[in-house]
Amino acid sequence: MELQGQSRISRFKEEAYRGILEMSLRLSLGPRGSFAKFPYWGIETNCGSGENEKSKCDGSPIEFLKVMTLNNRHYHAIFCDKDGAKLRALYQRIISMGCPVDPDTITLLEMDNSHMFSRVRSKIESTETLRHAVGSVFCDSNGPSPKTGFALEAVAEFSSRCPKIDVIINVNVTGIHRALGVKDERPRYQKFRDKISKWPAKSLDEVISCIRRPKEGWLIREPLFTRGGTSGYMYVLLVARSIATKGSSILKLHPLMSAKGLEILEEARRRKPE
Ligand SMILES: C[S@@+](CC[C@H](N)C(=O)[O-])C[C@H]1O[C@@H](n2cnc3c(N)ncnc32)[C@H](O)[C@@H]1O
Numbered sequence: 567m568e569l570q571g572q573s574r575i576s577r578f579k580e581e582a583y584r585g586i587l588e589m590s591l592r593l594s595l596g597p598r599g600s601f602a603k604f605p606y607w608g609i610e611t612n613c614g615s616g617e618n619e620k621s622k623c624d625g626s627p628i629e630f631l632k633v634m635t636l637n638n639r640h641y642h643a644i645f646c647d648k649d650g651a652k653l654r655a656l657y658q659r660i661i662s663m664g665c666p667v668d669p670d671t672i673t674l675l676e677m678d679n680s681h682m683f684s685r686v687r688s689k690i691e692s693t694e695t696l697r698h699a700v701g702s703v704f705c706d707s708n709g710p711s712p713k714t715g716f717a718l719e720a721v722a723e724f725s726s727r728c729p730k731i732d733v734i735i736n737v738n739v740t741g742i743h744r745a746l747g748v749k750d751e752r753p754r755y756q757k758f759r760d761k762i763s764k765w766p767a768k769s770l771d772e773v774i775s776c777i778r779r780p781k782e783g784w785l786i787r788e789p790l791f792t793r794g795g796t797s798g799y800m801y802v803l804l805v806a807r808s809i810a811t812k813g814s815s816i817l818k819l820h821p822l823m824s825a826k827g828l829e830i831l832e833e834a835r836r837r838k839p840e
Contacts, residue, residue, distance in 0.1 A: 575790045575801065576621035579706075579736060580629050582787055582803055585817040587633045587702065590732045593811065594700035604694065605642045606634065607701030607731060609686055611679035611717050613645035614706075615652040616659040626704060627656055631665050631672075641701075644689065646675040646682040648715065679717045683724045690728070702732040709741040710765050718766035722776045725806070733777050733806040739770055739789070739834045740799040770802060770834045774822070782810040784822035786830050800837050802830065 587608075595602050608630045616625040624632070627645045634641040647653050653674050660667055667674065673689065675682050690699045703725065707716040718735075725733045744762070767773045774784065785805040792798035805819070813820040813827075820827040 574621055575792055576618040577623040578790055579801070579803070580618070580621075580623050580626060582817055582819070583626055583704065583734065584629045584633055585814065586732075586734055586803070586805055586819070587630060588637075589811070589814065589817075590702045590734075590805075591633065591637055591639060593732075593807075594730070596700075601700060603640070604698075604700060605640050607686075607690060607699050608634070608641055608643040609701065609703040609731070610643075610645045610706070611682065611704070611721065612706045612708075612715050613647045613652075613656065615647075615655040617655070625656075626706060628659055628663070630704075631660065631663060635663075635665070642670065642689070643672045644675065644682070644686050645672070646677060646679045648676065648678050650676045679715050680712075680720045682717075683720050686724065687727070696727045697729060699728050700730045702734055704734045704736075706736045707738075709738045710744075710767065711741075711761070712764055712766070716766060718773060718776050722778065726778055729779075729808040733779070733804075735773065735777075735804045735806075737770055737773055737802050737804060738799055739802050739837050742767065742769060742773075743837055770804075770831065774804065774806075777806045779806040779808055780810075781823055782821070783807040784827075785811070785813055785819045786822045786827045788818040788820075788830060789833065800834065802834055 591606060594606050610627055613627045614625045616628045618625055630643060645656065653676050657667060657674060660672060665672060675685060687696065690696055703721060705717060705721050707714040710716050721733060725731060767776055783806055787803040790801045820830065822831065
């Protein structure tokens with residue numbers, strides 16, 4: 567099994583994901599807890615094996631299950647990865663936590679995540695209406711190319727049908743800006759230009775405009791860098807909701823349209839390709 571493209575910062579990503587899930591879970595309960603009887607749908611593209619060996623921490627699906635269990639929330643998780651070995655390792659981890667892998671609680675899908683959403687939709691529709699379903703979809707590819715499983719278009723299409731499902735995206739901003747490095751029009755760069763033309767987004771702004779949620783519904787997290795200080799690859803976590811919500815100083819999460827949010831966006835725009 568390949569390592570899942572992790573680094574020393576994976577631990578901080580998981581901490582942020584856990585905090586974002588807790589926020590999302592509280593919101594999903596609705597006024598006076600009136601939606602608590604409905605499941606929280608936890609959907610993850612690029613779910614991985616449930617462990618980040620380099621950073622020695624749990625992976626996102628395990629974080630998800632821990633948050634649901636601690637909060638005693640009724641959930642339905644759908645985890646997808648194209649790597650069967652990672653899913654088998656995840657299955658073992660889930661079993662050892664005592665969580666049930668059955669079609670009504672946890673579904674593991676071994677497939678390209680751009681194809682998973684038709685399965686997700688029919689699962690949700692078998693019990694409730696898509697537009698009322700609550701939960702989150704986490705999109706966590708290592709890079710921006712379709713080869714790394716950056717399923718932006720599929721997530722955008724799904725999220726437009728499910729306005730109450732939060733979209734959480736981890737974006738490799740430095741990787742994305744490689745596209746900006748290919749402005750050179752000489753023929754020898756043609757191959758690279760062809761490849762990049764297939765990327766679903768070539769900037770953080772394009773990622774944001776692809777998911778059709780109101781600007782006030784977006785939160786942006788202070789960036790993480792794969793090396794010390796502000797060197798290495800820059801990763802930015804985004805959360806898209808249909809309604810405006812407050813940020814969190816503990817989670818370093820800011821409304822996109824706040825002064826700090828716009829500053830982060832500007833910093834990402836200036837980020838040079840490696
Ligand atoms: C950064 S890792 C995921 C880490 C995981 N979300 C976590 O936080 O523990 C990226 C994962 O994407 C998976 N992947 C890459 N391309 C994919 C695709 N087209 N469809 C589904 N999964 C893909 C890889 O197998 C790898 O497990």
